[in-house]
Amino acid sequence: MKKLLILLLLPLSLFASLNIAVTYPYIGALTKEIGGEHVDVEVLAKGNWDPHFVVPRPSLITKVRNADALIMNGAQLEIGWLPPLIRRAGNNKVTPNASSFLNLAQHIELINKPNSVDRSGGDIHPDGNPHFHLNPANVITLAEVIKDFLTKLDASNSEIYNTNLLSFKEKWEKKLLEWQTKMESKKGLKVIQFHDNLAYFNKAYGLNNLATIEPLPGIPPSSKHTIELIKLIKEQKPCCILHDVYHSTKTAEFIQEKTGIKIILMPHDISALDSIEDLTSLFDYLTGAMQ
Ligand SMILES: [Zn+2]
Structure with a gap:
């Protein structure tokens, strides 16, 4: 048995x-x-x-x-x-x-x-x-x-x-190596984010995160903080706002209207955007979006 x-x-x-x-x-x-x-x-x-x-x-x-x-x-x-x-x-x-x-x-x-x-x-x-x-x-x-x-x-x-x-x-x-080469010329580039999703990405490639649209991680934008940010952007001239895909871009668009700064959507995970099918395409996209 x-x-x-x-x-x-x-x-x-x-x-x-x-x-x-x-x-x-x-x-x-x-x-x-x-x-x-x-x-x-x-x-x-x-x-x-x-x-x-x-x-x-x-x-x-x-x-x-x-x-x-x-x-x-x-x-x-x-x-x-x-x-x-x-x-x-x-x-x-x-x-x-x-x-x-x-x-x-x-x-x-x-x-x-x-x-x-x-x-x-x-x-x-x-x-x-x-x-x-x-x-x-x-x-x-x-x-x-x-x-x-x-x-x-x-x-x-x-x-x-x-x-x-x-x-x-x-x-x-x-x-x-490929991503490193692609990002080489971006070292020192100043950026703004909505949420600090890209802290490790920015550090890896030497991007300089000046500020986030959220006053603190998880805290919604306030008018006081947004006004300070607009001033900072006018002074420091960062290239762009790196924005996650799941928060509203309303505040970023308001800041764009006042300063002309570019908004770039940056997916944080696979399928955050339809074209991100795997880990490789996630980093192909992130490094590509910065060019
Ligand atoms: Zn977070």
Whole structure:
């Protein structure tokens, strides 16, 4: 009987793949890149949504409930929506202390940590800037972390995960050089943003972020701050406003009317715009938009 059971279960275990829930499309793409056919990925947030404010809908609870593992961005990016999903899903495999739970931010050095955080002021970057995947060099670190995580969950396929990581790295390193060359002449260029999504991108390529249209991360534009910004733009002459795809461009357009500054839409994740189909096209687009 026992033998029969083993025989019956064997084919299943050979073809079973890990069901991994991830919070954002970029994490899904990297997980699929490393895990290949051995992982099924469920992405919780859509790429054109504000990553800070996702509605914890019932369909998302189901995805978390059925997951074998969960990978999050961390650094408080999901603080407003993932904890309630995890609570309601009641799945021990995806609670923050579980070995099948990965917080990517713990493996990255965060920048722009505020000296003092006034939580009542509503700053949504209290641990530092959480948008670290927008430095393409960090993507390699993230791929390595995900490879280690998958290996820990499923040691039987460790060689495959390693091979997939190496071929991803080879491909990505070539692109890093290409993007570096493309951005070389942009070093020192002054920019304005709506939200500080591109802190790591700007740092990677030497762009100088003068200010954001939000007075603080997550705080809506105020007339006082907008007037100061218009003055700053007239004095410092930044090239452009780098704007995310999910906030209204109303204030940016008002500033444009007063100063003539260019507005450039900058996607923050895969499918933030229709043409962004994968991680490579995300950075092709971002570096292309700056030309
Ligand atoms: Zn943010």
